[in-house]
Amino acid sequence: MLPQFIVSVITILVVIHVILLSCSYLIFLERKVAAWTQDRIGPNRTNFSFGLLPFKGKHFGLGQALADGIKLFFKEDYTPPQVDRVLFILAPIIVVIPALLSWAVIPWGGYYLFDQAFTVPAWLPLLGGVVVSPTIVNVTAAPINIGVVYILAIGSTAVYGVVVGGYASNNKYSFLGGLRATAQMLSYEIPMALCVLVVILTSHGALGADQFVHQQANGVWNIFYQPLLAIIFFACVLAECNRAPFDLAEAEQELVGGYHTEYSSMKWALFFLGEYIHMITGAGFFTLLFLGGWDLPIIQEPLIGGLGLVLLKFIVFASKILVLLFVMMWIRWTLPRFRFDQLMRLAWRALIPLALLILLASGFLVFKQHAKWFSPWLYTAVNIGAIVLAAVIGPFLPQGPPMNRKVGLAGSRFSPVV
Amino acid sequence: MLLLADQTVVEPFGAVKPLLFYALAAVIVLSAWGIVLSQNIVRMAVYLLLTLAGVAGFYFMLHAEFLAAVQLIVYAGGTLILIVFGVMLTSKNPFMQLKTALWERFVGVLIGLVIFGLLLFGLVHTALPTGAAATGESGGGHYQVAAIGRALLSDYLVPFEVAAVLLLVVMIGAAFMARRSAKQGNG
Secondary structure (H helix, E strand, O other): OHHHHHHHHHHHHHHHHHHHHHHHHHHHHHHHHHHHHOOOOOOOOOOOOOOOOOOOOOHHHOHHHHHHHHHHHHOOOOOOOOOOHHHHHHHHHHHHHHHHHHHHHOOOOOEEEOOOOEEOOOOOOOOOOOEEOOOEEEOOOOOOOOHHHHHHHHHHOOHHHHHHHHHHOOOHHHHHHHHHHHHHHHHHHHHHHHHHHHHHHHOOOOOOHHHHHHHHHHOOOHHHHOHHHHHHHHHHHHHHOOOOOOOHHHOHHHHOOHHHOOOOHHHHHHHHHHHHHHHHHHHHHHHHHHOOOOOOOOOOOOOEEOHHHHHHHHHHHHHHHHHHHHHHHHHHHHOOOOOHHHHHHHHHHHHHHHHHHHHHHHHHHHHOOOOOOOOOHHHHHHHHHHHHHHHHHHHHOOOOOOOOOOOOOOOOOOOOOO | OOOOHHHOOOOOOOOHHHHHHHHHHHHHHHHHHHHHHOOEHHHHHHHHHHHHHHHHHHHHHOOOHHHHHHHHHHHHHHHHHHHHHHHHHHOOOOOOEOOOOHHHHHHHHHHHHHHHHHHHHHHHOOOOOOOHHHHOOOOOHHHHHHHHHHHHHOOOHHHHHHHHHHHHHHHHHHHHHHOOOHHHOOO
16 A cells, blocks of 8 residues: 555656646647648747846747746736636636546556565654555556546546536637537547447456556557557547547637637636646547557567666657647648537447447457457457448438538529529 | 555555545535525536535545446536536526525425435444445455446346336437427428
């Protein structure tokens, strides 16, 4: 109990500081990615002097991230007069807390070995003088046995901040943004949970986050067994954190700023911090389930080790998350936004049936996993089969009512004046 | 699997657990008062979220992790959000106030007292386990989940299937009622 407690506290401190600080640099990266996509240069001038300190040069514009943060802190925190004051203040808090809680079970650094017994110094309160025998501990904040279900459970409460913020603002655009976010998150939770269920099923009933990584480190990453499932899961992650092409809740062209139209200063920043934390959580969850967590592809690294190995695993895990974050930004600045009916159709008519199909076929394979002909690569065949099946029978399925109504306005694109 | 450190039951933090308990209890009680006393239905929903999350925290403290996760998924993530969604879609004035009549308050207090009495009666007349069995530290959460799954598909298969069919019926019914009728056209 005690070694785990010490490691948990250290993990929490390290992870919170490293990642919250890196969030400001993620915004910098986002601006850079936007610039590269749009053939611009992006922020490249702000250095670390901020007009006060004696630094010369441009520092590649890296001071921009800190300057953004300082600006947000010193902006006027304006509360419009007609809002529901309690909920208006509560909403940004409800956004950030569940997002942060999800990190508790992510296995950042594998296992750490206390290789010799030691005694806690007597001057420490509560713990003084306790003798700790050599043990193996999990480098994560909370090594609970149902880690993956925990992430899903916490994720299901993430929608409240957006809804409450949209409601409390007493602004019809915010309100619509909140409603859209609710419908979207409710819809995309279902295929996400189905994907997780398939992975749990095919991982011999593992539930703890470390068990998934452990199994993939000893075998093949799940993304090779379940390629389609990984794509579905990634789409759901994007939708759950309201990122483009699923950012209908804050569609500028339609809803001004969506649910955060009325927010300013740090309250607004907390909404964005929440979005970035959700992105990191989603990327971490994806890495955990499909990319083998801290596992390096070819090298067979030792499972249990000292501080160096834990740090190496943390860096590997963080690099995978960083690559996924880059992909998310790349998608955001490349793909156009969905229309709302397209969004709903994608969830209910494509992702959920496909995930159910894979669940059914994988369930059958798991049932037969002791048969002679069984091989895990059959899961890959199931995934490819699902894609082929969808492509073949998709055109013959009954279509929904046409949503893209053509405007009968004389002189418009659809009915030109002749 | 590896034998992890927390198999040994050592409690060096005797002082932390009660503090956590009282903090969670304060959240639950205060937000429950908030639900009862508030007149704005969305605020009530947010206070209810805090209450449910606090109870989930209790479950985590008791090592009933699966129950805590289910509490969050079903109540906080499912039922409550549907209530909020329904209110937002149907109420004409978003800042609508709910006024309660005097007799309604009287009935509410009466029902509350009856439930409190029943719970107290049940609590007093139940032999509570003590020691490691009470905190669930002997069994891990994973085995808990496996046991629940096995029980649902063996001993309690009929109720489980009945509930599943009921939910399916409700879903089909809701989809049928929400269906756009052919007469209204595509409008």
